[in-house]
Amino acid sequence: MSDNKPNKPGNKPQSKYPVNMTETPFPMRGDLAKREPHWVKEWQEKKVYERIRRASAGRPKFILHDGPPFAN
Numbered sequence: 001m002s003d004n005k006p007n008k009p010g011n012k013p014q015s016k017y018p019v020n021m022t023e024t025p026f027p028m029r030g031d032l033a034k035r036e037p038h039w040v041k042e043w044q045e046k047k048v049y050e051r052i053r054r055a056s057a058g059r060p061k062f063i064l065h066d067g068p069p070f071a072n
Contacts, residue, residue, distance in 0.1 A: 043049065
């Protein structure tokens, strides 16, 4: 028996991917080096950082100590 079935009106052609790949609006690759400059420009135009700073004005400072205070 062969796995190749003729394309009948009800049959879908086999996918080029060997696993079930769901379709999403997200790109398959991150391409951070290409996409990040656009994001930074958009944030600068919208003044995102300045708006965050204004919204947090007057609040007590918060310090996040990331990691242990010693080295092994």
